[in-house]
Amino acid sequence: MSTKEIRLDLEATLTQAVYGHGHAHYGYWPDGVPQVLSLQSLGQAQQAYFDLLVSRIPKGTRTILDVGSGTGANALGLTEKGYALECLCPSEHLNALARGKLRGDVLVHDLKFEDYDTERTFDLCMFAESFHYIDLAQALAKLARHADRHVLIFDYFRKDAAEAEGGTRGTHAEFRRMVEDQGVFEVLGDEDLTQAILPTFVVLDHMRTNLFGPFAQRARAALGKAYPIRAKLAEWLLGRKLDKIGRPGGRAESFPERLEYRLILMRRI
Ligand SMILES: C[S@@+](CC[C@H](N)C(=O)[O-])C[C@H]1O[C@@H](n2cnc3c(N)ncnc32)[C@H](O)[C@@H]1O
CATH class of the missing domain: 3.40.50.150 (Vaccinia Virus protein VP39)
Known part of the structure; x- marks a missing residue:
């Protein structure tokens, strides 16, 4: 796949x-x-x-x-x-x-x-x-x-x-x-x-930058405090992917x- x-x-x-x-x-x-x-x-x-x-x-x-x-x-x-x-x-x-x-x-x-x-x-x-x-x-x-x-x-x-x-x-x-x-x-x-399709990307970007992204950052900080060793490993494995969650995709423009x-x-x- x-x-x-x-x-x-x-x-x-x-x-x-x-x-x-x-x-x-x-x-x-x-x-x-x-x-x-x-x-x-x-x-x-x-x-x-x-x-x-x-x-x-x-x-x-x-x-x-x-x-x-x-x-x-x-x-x-x-x-x-x-x-x-x-x-x-x-x-x-x-x-x-x-x-x-x-x-x-x-x-x-x-x-x-x-x-x-x-x-x-x-x-x-x-x-x-x-x-x-x-x-x-x-x-x-x-x-x-x-x-x-x-x-x-x-x-x-x-x-x-x-x-x-x-x-x-x-x-x-x-x-x-x-x-x-x-x-x-x-x-x-x-x-x-x-033009009538583009608001799809505006809505999805709003979700990423204002809701899912900030949530992911809060969850990472909290988990980092509660489980420092496992969180370090998770950051090493997934950190760059998690960073992307809150970034706007910019598809409404591109x-x-x-x-x-x-x-x-x-x-x-
Ligand atoms: C973006 S989805 C759209 C699904 C559906 N038509 C809809 O409107 O909700 C694209 C669909 O095309 C199918 N697809 C991909 N390659 C295909 C191919 N070569 N022949 C037929 N369908 C294909 C995907 O598996 C998927 O079901």
Whole structure:
């Protein structure tokens, strides 16, 4: 398991434990930074993200392939709205959470999209913050096989082509060019929602610098007094990691410099 996979697993487990819904995507904040910076507001913004995603599902859609389904939170909400879902995600832990909340007739595959090898097709293939994990060319080739009518992508793309080298996360321009060259889908909607996603980082930074960071420092000082030898060992092992807890991540500034968050709807031509 890579550190990115472990972090994703931890975040998804936390959103399940803290909010009960288990959404593993950022929040959507159409009204900007909220007055009260709390985990509760983040949970509500994640729900707003889901509601926006649902609002873009074209009329007449019945079957949906949820690619990168996380803890199954989106899939659960969609089955409750009457859609027939199939899910896939390479994380067995996240899939165990998904199977626990979804009805038995919702298939959940322990797979990467690249390895999904069936003749099954869907009215809609959907990616909620999961498209950037997949190589662009492979993703489009797979979509040509499995998306009968529409593709919905709510995810971020790199801005600068140089940065995309070596990773799966392509640039938005590259994505549009490849869709055009492939000639299978036409883009019906392509909204830049970066600004409405950024308050996610403002809230998380507030938690780090004003709450979790100071708590970690107080706990370290108290434990250092109570158990000096063990605390020294813990400091030696974890001190640098603990120092980081209270530092702002600065993603509200760095994210829009490098990335853009898009909501894209495509239709099969
Ligand atoms: C940020 S989470 C989003 C989860 C969920 N869609 C949500 O909105 O809560 C990204 C998801 O993509 C999955 N993923 C990573 N690589 C993938 C791949 N190659 N194919 C399909 N899913 C992948 C992860 O395991 C995880 O479930």
